[in-house]
Amino acid sequence: MCDALLEVEGLTLDYHTRGGVMRAVDDVGFTVGRGEALVVLGESGCGKSSLARALMRLLPRNAGGLGGRVRLAGRELHPLDDETFRREVQWQGLALVMQASMNALNPVVKVGEQVAEPLRVHLGWERRRALARAAEVFELVGLPGDFLRRYPFELSGGMRQRAVLAMALVAEPDLVILDEPTSALDVLTQAGIMNALKRVKAELGTGFILITHDVATSSELADQVALMYAGQLVEMADAATFFSAPGHPYAQALMASVPKLRQRERPRAIPGEPPSLLDPPVGCRFAARCPRRFADCARLPPAFALAPRQEVRCWLHQQDGMEDGV
């Protein structure tokens, strides 16, 4: 199950802003296996969406260079020129479900045409065949096939989201990046979409990167969890370990901030705000908000291996497994 599908090493992305150069993605590395789901967790502004953009090469105009290495199914992506990337990687290798997908469908083109479009453009399929395939994917994500003939405004928010998901899956990509796919939806619709995702994952064996700030929903799909803070990965662990025994003080604080049913314990907010990425602190980026900071935090910690599948960027774990937190 775990032969590497996507390997990311030392990925960086800079933005040029009025205030100077801002490193939104800073030395991020992870691996996603075939049919595996990686959840990237983090609060707003921590660089999650920039990570998605960096992987998809959807860079805004003020983006500086991309650094690091990305390998998809054994193929190095960064050396590819834009045209090759567009033709060969986009949508067949990597597909994206965007954050604001309420508006991700062209209002004047029928949904079916938009879902079938990648097949026609990238694979040169004729219209009828592409639409038949789109109908199959519609069934898979739980939409009736005759919705293909509708316009986006005739679908509810949840249906639109399913249609966008169908669009991402239509060309059977190796990996789908979901950027906050359910944030704008109500709880029931969220659950419906998450169920559809689980089914797709089981049936197609597609890899997923699910980017979210929602700890509760993400736990349903996750095989691995990567926690981002101020542009960096601060913890990387398999899901069971992360949700039961988070290592980084930020991860622990984040878990404590989630409301739980049938427990007297009240959810605790994390005081303070993430640091500005224009002028990040020299040492550990979480230090200013950390309840357990000490002298070492003035230096940037490397990632320490805490368990076989858990790495934590925190000086508390300098001696392997000594401090277990909680």
Place this chain on the structure above:
Amino acid sequence: MMPRRSWGRDLRYLALYLVKRLLALLVTVLIGVYLTIVVANMGGQVDELRRVQIRSEAFEQVRADPAFQEMASAERNALVERRVALEVERLRLDEPFVLRSVDYLQRAMRLDLGRAEQMHSDAGSRRVSDIIVERLPATLLLFGTANLLVFFVAVGSALWLSRRYGGRVDRLVIALAPSSAAPGWFYGIFLILAFAFLVPLLPPGGMVAAPPPQGLAYAISLARHMLLPVAAMVLSSIFVSIYAWRTFFLIHASEDYVEMARAKGLPSRLIERRYILRPTLAPIITNFLLMLIGLWSGAIILEQVFNWPGLGSLLFQAIGFRDTPVIIGGVVIFAYLLAVTVLLLDLLYALLDPRVRILGEGRGGA
């Protein structure tokens, strides 16, 4: 869920919608034309001027006619009064203005524009419709050429610029945009000065050379005469048009669905056509059609500066002569054209935008 759609329903809805729009537009035209009639007659005050004019004309005629030289002055005055009364009755100036204005309105709405009071066409006709029709081709040719040129060049280069947003050409266009603060005739004066007098390459005004040449030579002469006014108009509006369209396209190029299309790896030509132009077709066409009807009004000062025999200078002369039928005639034609264009736009919107088409149907069917 929505009911299944059918062509029959679509058509029935469309017909109902068009009838409603038609009625609304008719009322609009009615109000517009009536206001023009009232304003052009200065609420009836022009009648007083006309009465004075009739009286002085009648007096002059009687005084100048040798047949009445020997007449006693009381008798002569009675004759003048009779003539004035006759003329007043002919022009129905004895009736209250309100009554006549309704009558005018009724005739204007039937496009019965009547006869001019002072002016006549070059061919000698006094019918307002003849006078207007004679001037129309000149205006349409000049303004059509200039505005079509500006429109297509602006939209095309704006699309090109929106891809190079922030580049050198883009900044140049932005810097030049304020040049449109000056109207076309302003540039016209300098162009005439430069290319007709300092370097006499082109004629300073008029539409063709004095004895109009025949055949191909006519076309060449026409083109030479059109060059300066067209250049003046293009100069005064091209940069701001490009700037406006570029901003328009930039806004629409940052829509989520355009971003999505980029993520899908679609070729940029396809993105431009299907994801930027197609959803924005309705406002583009609106702009185009409004520009087209704008052509019909001509431009008073520009036509004066270039001595161009178009509708603008006609209107200018008509105002000078207080020739109300000609002024009203021009406005009536313009109002009808505007109404027809707006109706056409409503129809096009319904055809182009599924949101208008289908949502409207839902409402119409309910």
